[in-house]
Amino acid sequence: MLARAEGRGRVALPPLPAGRAEALLAPPWIPPAALDGARLARAAARFGVPVRLAVPAALQLPLARALHTAAGRGGRLTVLVGRRPSLAGLAPEGSLYLDAGSLAPEAALALAAACDDGAPWVLAGVEPGGAPPPPLLSRLTAIALEVPPLARRGAEEIGALADAILERLAARGGRATPALAPAATARLIAHGWPGDVPELEAVLARALLVAPEDGPIAAEHLVLTAAGEATAADTRAGGAPPAQLEALLTELAHELRNPLVTVKTFAEHLPELLDDAELRARFATLTREAIARMDGLLENVLGFARLACPTRGAVELGPILDGVLADVAPELEGRAVQVRRTGTTAARCATDPTYVAYALRNLFAGIAREVPPREEVALDTSANGIVRVRFRAGGADLGRLRRLLGGTPVGEALGDPTLLPLAFTLARAALARAGGGLELVPEVGGATTVVVRLPLAETRGD
Secondary structure (H helix, E strand, O other): OOOEEOOOOEEEEOOOOHHHHHHHOOOOOOOHHHHHHHHHHHHHHHHOOOEEEEOOHHHHHHHHHHHHHHOOOOOOEEEEOOOOOOOOOOOOOOEEEEEHHHOOHHHHHHHHHHHHHOOOEEEEEEOOOOOOOHHHHHHHOOOEEEOOOHHHOOHHHHHHHHHHHHHHHHHHHOOOOOOEOHHHHHHHHHOOOOOHHHHHHHHHHHHHHHOOOOOOEOHHHOOOOHHHHHHHHHHHOOOOOHHHHHHHHHHHHHHHHHHHHHHHHHHHOHHHHOOOHHHHHHHHHHHHHHHHHHHHHHHHHHHHHHOOOOOOEEEEHHHHHHHHHHHHHHHHHHOOOEEEEEEOOOOEEEEOHHHHHHHHHHHHHHHHHHOOOOOEEEEEEOOOOEEEEEEEOOOHHHHHHHHHOOOOOOOOEOOOOOOOOHHHHHHHHHHHHOOOEEEEEEOOOOEEEEEEEOOOOOOOOO
16 A cells, blocks of 8 residues: 545555554664653554654654554554645544644644544654644643654664664565674764664665675675764764753754744734734734844853853852842843842852853843742852752642752752753853852742852852
8 A cells, every 4th residue: 555645735654564563662663761652652542632753853754653553543644744734624533643843833723723623643743852833832742752863872772773673674685684793783883873763774774785695794884974973973072062952952942933933923924914003013012022032042042152261260149149130130020029138248159250140140030930920039148159049839830840940859960951941051051161050959838949059269268
């Protein structure tokens, strides 16, 4: 059975064979950590709950086809193509796969309505670390199958996946499965794999053709792309850790997406707005606000890039905090958040004042966005080298804030940056470069304290 066009922006694909589907939803094709997500995704089909496929683009369609088969959905899998595909006349018992990030705003709204109806079953692909468009965001958070890029999977996983691919290819050709020489395995593990699993399959398929049938596949039988070698070299090089850089870029893209949608919506509806003065004025205001927000975000990131190598010197924290609070005063006042200061204004540290000011400004800007209106933020500088920021949130807001701040146990440094908003990521990165760090201390009763630790000033009396 072949794919079949189904009108504008739609293609119908036949289901995968059951054995192939089960293999794709198990190690080594997906990592062991993804098994729970795969199990929940299969079960979600019964209730029509949409699933987010947070996997590399090259794997989204194969995994969507595997889920369609494994979940027992009848008929074909419909694939939506392009920014404005047609949603009319979809079979309610079928499944629907699409790249969520490619949809136009009005198409995303139409798909959100289809998710509400529960028919057909929606499998929405996004890149790892990415997010669906705003109309779909809340509908695609409950169930997710998450698979990291191949370059971020462990050496044992890559080796096992290569063996499984060779076994499958050899079975197609009716020959015995060749072994991989140790040097060949090491080269596969060291590669950056910009094309992910399909690139690995293509490399091994060629190696199977050129290698002797009575011997192993050697390193010289592997033809790898220069782009993949460069990616691997960047991963091994010093400087900014790739995971942190990826997290930073992901958060920046997420922060920019909403204002960009506003600007795009205004542009797409410009003809209708020309005759409505009230709508013109409203959209003009929203567009100016969106552009100002994007400009501020980019200027903040550029400010981090412009920071010179940090220098070490005695610094008084009081004047720095005065300037920081003056900078974020409009955001705090807009949410009626009060700051209560305790401790001494003469507290000191020994680091670069530019870095400290940049980090604290981002920390307070992030807190101002996350703390509910009319709450109090307590700022304490009783000890040299320590800034404590204590705040309270209630109910779901507290849980969300702790997830954003990393949810680390008492006394442990904030680790994985992927859940942090951009302001917190930049604050932590600047502090790390200046020799400091952040800790999160949850308290009984719903309060949370963020502790900023800075190098101590080497002066008498400290």
